Amino acid sequence: MDNILLKIKSYNIISVKTREPEKALNLINRNGIAIWDAVYDGNILQFKAVNSDVSRLNEVLSVFTTEAVVEKQLGAQRALRYIAGRKAFFSSLAVVVAAILFFASFIWKIEIYGARDVETSDILNALYDNGIRQSTKKSSIDTKEAEIVILESFSGIADAMCEIKGSVLLISIVERETPLVQFDKSIPVDLIAATDATVMEYEVYNGTPNAHVGKEVKEGDTLISGLVPYEYRNEKGYQKVHALGVALTYEQITMNTSITLYKPIVGAEHVAQKIYYLFSREFSATNGQIEEGSLFLLSEKQNVRLGWIELPILYDEYKWYTMDNCMHKGDDEIYGEIYNAALAQISPKQSVRSIAYHIDSLEGQNANITVLIDVATNIAIEKEI
Amino acid sequence: MGKLSEGAKEKLSERLSLPTSAIIGDPLIELTGSNQLRIENHKGIVKYAGNETKVNTSLGTLLVTGTSLVIKSMIPEEIVISGTIEKIEYLK
Numbered sequence: 001m002d003n004i005l006l007k008i009k010s011y012n013i014i015s016v017k018t019r020e021p022e023k024a025l026n027l028i029n030r031n032g033i034a035i036w037d038a039v040y041d042g043n044i045l046q047f048k049a050v051n052s053d054v055s056r057l058n059e060v061l062s063v064f065t066t067e068a069v070v071e072k073q074l075g076a077q078r079a080l081r082y083i084a085g086r087k088a089f090f091s092s093l094a095v096v097v098a099a100i101l102f103f104a105s106f107i108w109k110i111e112i113y114g115a116r117d118v119e120t121s122d123i124l125n126a127l128y129d130n131g132i133r134q135s136t137k138k139s140s141i142d143t144k145e146a147e148i149v150i151l152e153s154f155s156g157i158a159d160a161m162c163e164i165k166g167s168v169l170l171i172s173i174v175e176r177e178t179p180l181v182q183f184d185k186s187i188p189v190d191l192i193a194a195t196d197a198t199v200m201e202y203e204v205y206n207g208t209p210n211a212h213v214g215k216e217v218k219e220g221d222t223l224i225s226g227l228v229p230y231e232y233r234n235e236k237g238y239q240k241v242h243a244l245g246v247a248l249t250y251e252q253i254t255m256n257t258s259i260t261l262y263k264p265i266v267g268a269e270h271v272a273q274k275i276y277y278l279f280s281r282e283f284s285a286t287n288g289q290i291e292e293g294s295l296f297l298l299s300e301k302q303n304v305r306l307g308w309i310e311l312p313i314l315y316d317e318y319k320w321y322t323m324d325n326c327m328h329k330g331d332d333e334i335y336g337e338i339y340n341a342a343l344a345q346i347s348p349k350q351s352v353r354s355i356a357y358h359i360d361s362l363e364g365q366n367a368n369i370t371v372l373i374d375v376a377t378n379i380a381i382e383k384e385i
Numbered sequence: 386m387g388k389l390s391e392g393a394k395e396k397l398s399e400r401l402s403l404p405t406s407a408i409i410g411d412p413l414i415e416l417t418g419s420n421q422l423r424i425e426n427h428k429g430i431v432k433y434a435g436n437e438t439k440v441n442t443s444l445g446t447l448l449v450t451g452t453s454l455v456i457k458s459m460i461p462e463e464i465v466i467s468g469t470i471e472k473i474e475y476l477k
Contacts, residue, residue, distance in 0.1 A: 022439075026429040029459055036465075038456035040433055047456070 010051045010075030016061055021045040024061060031060050046071070106279060107136050108167040108312040116175045118154050123171065126153040128301065134312040135278045138164055146171070183382050188240035191224040191380040193217040197249035201376065207243030217379070223247045226385045240385050247380040250353065253373045257341045261329055262295055262365045268325035273318040276304070294320040295365050323365070342373045350375045412442035414473070421457070422449060422466045422473065430456075430464070438466055439476070446476045 018024050021040040028035055033056060038047035049057060054070060083090050110127065112120045127133065130149045132141055143162035150160040150173065159174040183189050191207070199215045208225040211217060226243040229236065264270065271288040273296075296318045304313040338357050346352065353374040360368045413425035424440055424447065431439035431446055438454050440447045454468035 021433045022430045025433060025456065025459060029429060029461055032461055034458070034460045036456075036458035038433075038459060040435070042434075045433075 013071040110169045114173040188385040189382040194381045200250045201248035203246045205244040248376040262326040264321040271320040276315040425463045
């Protein structure tokens with residue numbers, strides 16, 4: 001007997017009340033009906049037979065006063081009937097399974113590992129701009145392309161590896177070693193010039209001065225030496241120290257930026273527009289008519305919340321204000337925005353000395369501005385002695 | 386097969402190098418340990434009880450005694466009896 005086949009075909013446990021089990025068994029056997037697990041307790045013969053043989057069994061056993069009684073039905077058919085009797089439950093289950101399978105085909109989380117100096121939010125922004133965000137269909141994400149996006153967008157990243165695991169996009173990045181090596185303070189070093197420059201500010205905290213304000217230095221020239229001469233009981237020599245100090249040069253950077261000259265009045269009425277990013281598509285919803293020439297404030301990449309649960313669905317929110325509901329920004333406010341834009345342009349080795357700007361043109365509420373940034377750049381880098 | 390005499394059947398089985406039982410309808414009895422007995426070419430059940438089962442064969446009635454005897458399966462060609470089988474003997 002093939003148990004699996006029987007379970008698929010479905011079988012019954014049948015009881016026959018008889019004093020002649022042998023006769024019953026032989027009759028069944030002569031009629032070519034297969035049975036199994038036959039047990040006789042002195043009064044009732046119980047056995048198993050496939051579903052399709054039940055009617056024939058009744059015919060065969062009609063010689064006895066009692067007919068075959070189906071005690072229990074087992075196997076796939078019974079299971080199907082069981083399922084049919086619980087339609088609501090199994091339908092819900094099927095819907096849940098289908099939903100899980102459907103949602104499993106999307107990316108719901110992006111995890112970034114290995115970021116040191118590069119901000120993970122910047123990497124996410126670069127990916128978003130290239131259409132890779134939460135709720136993007138997995139099949140539409142080319143991990144190789146994502147790696148290229150990251151490598152091309154960030155000069156400080158030497159390598160990037162993207163991998164999709166389940167519903168998570170794992171990004172592992174390797175940042176380039178900083179070219180300005182920082183040695184431990186116990187290691188003797190010279191401070192040398194990182195580039196050709198004119199020294200405009202110069203201060204020595206430790207070591208021997210080797211430059212001065214106004215001196216033009218070439219790349220690799222020693223600015224502050226880590227060798228400090230000493231004389232002790234007519235004996236002359238040099239003590240090696242970790243040189244410390246500042247050597248700055250001045251330079252000017254020009255940049256262009258655009259800022260809005262107006263801002264909404266606090267508490268002013270506005271039209272809210274939300275753009276949801278779901279399943280690789282964008283869905284927009286507004287609660288009113290957006291008038292031409294309106295000013296907007298944008299809150300990017302917010303997560304949809306369901307009560308206190310943060311869902312992995314992103315949206316951008318625009319708040320549109322008519323010009324009647326806006327006021328001109330103050331000079332300090334405009335300067336502050338330009339200053340922040342300037343800070344984003346310079347490197348960590350630079351500091352802003354002063355900023356000058358002029359408005360080139362006006363486009364609606366926006367002003368195109370040219371900014372002249374005076375920066376001081378530290379040109380000293382450490383070199384082990 | 387029914388039209389051939391017993392002698393002819395034996396000769397045929399010799400010529401075809403087939404087991405004689407397969408040709409002439411002798412019962413083929415296979416005992417696995419002491420828990421399962423398989424009887425091919427049976428001719429029906431004569432008695433069925435938990436401690437004693439008699440199976441009709443072409444060589445006579447086969448008496449199977451033991452405890453908790455169950456007909457594990459029964460099809461026209463074979464019967465499988467399971468339980469604790471203590472003795473098998475032909476009643477002639």
